[in-house]
Amino acid sequence: MINFDEVNREEYAADVIDALKKSNKDRFLELFLDLHPTNQIDIFVQLNRELRDRVYEFIEASDFAELFEGLELDKQKQVIEELKDTYITKLFNNIPTDEIADFLPELDASASNKILVSMEKERANVVKELLTYTTETAGGIMVKEFVTVKTTEKVSEVIDNLRVSAPDAETIYYLYVIDKTDKLVGVLSLRDLIIAPSSELVENIMGTDIVTVNINADQEDVAKLMKKYDFLAVPVVTDEQELTGIITVDDVMHVMDEEVTEDFDEFIAAKGAIDVNISSFQAAKKRAPWIVMLIFFGFLTGGVIGQFEDTLEEILVLAAFIPLIMDSAGNAGTQSLAVVVRAIATGSFEKKGLWSAVKREFGTGLMLGVITAIVLLIVIPIRYPGNFALSFIVAASLFLTLSFSTIIGAVVPVVINKFKLDPAIASGPFITTVNDILGLIIYFTIATTFINYL
Numbered sequence: 001m002i003n004f005d006e007v008n009r010e011e012y013a014a015d016v017i018d019a020l021k022k023s024n025k026d027r028f029l030e031l032f033l034d035l036h037p038t039n040q041i042d043i044f045v046q047l048n049r050e051l052r053d054r055v056y057e058f059i060e061a062s063d064f065a066e067l068f069e070g071l072e073l074d075k076q077k078q079v080i081e082e083l084k085d086t087y088i089t090k091l092f093n094n095i096p097t098d099e100i101a102d103f104l105p106e107l108d109a110s111a112s113n114k115i116l117v118s119m120e121k122e123r124a125n126v127v128k129e130l131l132t133y134t135t136e137t138a139g140g141i142m143v144k145e146f147v148t149v150k151t152t153e154k155v156s157e158v159i160d161n162l163r164v165s166a167p168d169a170e171t172i173y174y175l176y177v178i179d180k181t182d183k184l185v186g187v188l189s190l191r192d193l194i195i196a197p198s199s200e201l202v203e204n205i206m207g208t209d210i211v212t213v214n215i216n217a218d219q220e221d222v223a224k225l226m227k228k229y230d231f232l233a234v235p236v237v238t239d240e241q242e243l244t245g246i247i248t249v250d251d252v253m254h255v256m257d258e259e260v261t262e263d264f265d266e267f268i269a270a271k272g273a274i275d276v277n278i279s280s281f282q283a284a285k286k287r288a289p290w291i292v293m294l295i296f297f298g299f300l301t302g303g304v305i306g307q308f309e310d311t312l313e314e315i316l317v318l319a320a321f322i323p324l325i326m327d328s329a330g331n332a333g334t335q336s337l338a339v340v341v342r343a344i345a346t347g348s349f350e351k352k353g354l355w356s357a358v359k360r361e362f363g364t365g366l367m368l369g370v371i372t373a374i375v376l377l378i379v380i381p382i383r384y385p386g387n388f389a390l391s392f393i394v395a396a397s398l399f400l401t402l403s404f405s406t407i408i409g410a411v412v413p414v415v416i417n418k419f420k421l422d423p424a425i426a427s428g429p430f431i432t433t434v435n436d437i438l439g440l441i442i443y444f445t446i447a448t449t450f451i452n453y454l
Contacts, residue, residue, distance in 0.1 A: 008350045015413050020051050025058045037066045045075065049082070056083060057181050061090035069099055073106055089118040093155065096170065097123055098143040101130035104379065117254055138222050139215040141255060142245030143170045148178050151185065151203035155196045171248055173232050177206045184243040211262045215244055223252045297453040304437055308444035311451060312387035318447050321394050322440070328398055329405045329439035330432035336361045336409030344417050357410050361391060365406030389453035397443040405435040
């Protein structure tokens with residue numbers, strides 16, 4: 001496989017495309033098939049329709065399968081429209097069944113059924129089974145290509161069988177030991193198999209302390225479990241402990257990527273709107289509800305300022321520090337929110353609980369408040385000579401605001417999580433607005449109390 005830097009990557013790609021343009025099949029295959037699938041994709045997406053058709057003509061479906069798997073969804077759909085039916089049949093008979101099960105729902109029903117009918121019956125039945133499971137469950141992300149062995153088999157027999165079954169398996173790092181009823185009774189690592197005497201029985205070398213996931217388990221819980229145990233794969237079982245599939249680490253990486261994207265969408269109050277494949281109208285439609293809601297929160301903020309209009313009219317300089325109070329409150333709350341949401345998502349929060357999180361964030365807020373208050377007590381008298389009362393009011397307000405803002409940022413997502421909702425819906429804009437209102441109330445209450453000293 002070719003290894004190259006950015007400079008010769010472009011030169012190499014140009015050679016590949018040149019071979020295509022000249023219809024030099026042998027030269028193209030020599031260059032293209034020696035590339036990693038990721039690099040093949042980089043070249044393929046640059047091609048026009050004429051050159052793509054030439055790729056389909058030159059490359060066997062079995063060689064094109066891995067490239068197809070790595071394409072973006074819209075590009076995959078485009079390729080399907082361009083391919084001949086016979087090529088599609090061969091292609092989908094070389095793609096892992098779990099990948100097919102993920103792809104088919106993205107097509108219309110007729111196109112999806114057409115592909116299923118054209119596939120080998122056994123593989124089509126596996127895909128149909130996978131399609132019955134809820135998308136975000138263990139069943140929805142598991143693979144069916146794995147290696148099973150019986151307790152009564154000898155090591156030598158397992159190794160001989162492995163030579164035959166390994167090419168079609170998703171992974172052979174773990175072999176799964178089942179009984180006559182297909183119930184999972186043990187796990188055998190490839191390492192243990194290799195170092196065991198050839199005459200040894202599987203039941204004597206298998207591990208029986210098995211970690212499994214239920215077929216209906218949430219995919220995020222599966223990801224946490226695999227991260228906790230540092231597994232390369234985990235078996236999926238039914239309620240009756242019947243082995244039905246496995247989930248590999250690459251599938252979990254996709255899940256974690258999806259969950260991070262989803263949480264980020266929620267965190268910025270733009271769920272789904274960062275998808276580059278949707279139109280401006282669709283993105284605006286997804287963001288609009290939050291924006292409209294925040295407008296009404298803005299009226300509340302304005303109402304707070306209006307309640308202290310007399311104080312502002314009497315001491316205009318107070319208005320100069322409104323942005324400072326609001327920005328600090330929002331930033332502190334959002335930082336605290338981000339820390340707690342991540343702790344909940346990774347499972348580390350469950351080990352310490354609500355009280356620990358509140359104490360930690362309150363302590364953080366106190367320290368931040370002390371630091372900023374000291375800075376303000378020094379800077380404001382310099383900016384407004386002799387006005388120590390103003391520096392005290394602003395410093396005290398910011399101290400209290402930061403202290404309470406961090407608590408709000410920590411508590412809100414925890415409370416939402418207790419109601420079995422996604423804590424990320426306590427989004428940054430929401431927390432920011434709530435803390436803006438809190439900060440203004442604290443600021444103007446203190447200012448009104450000490451107005452005679454200004």
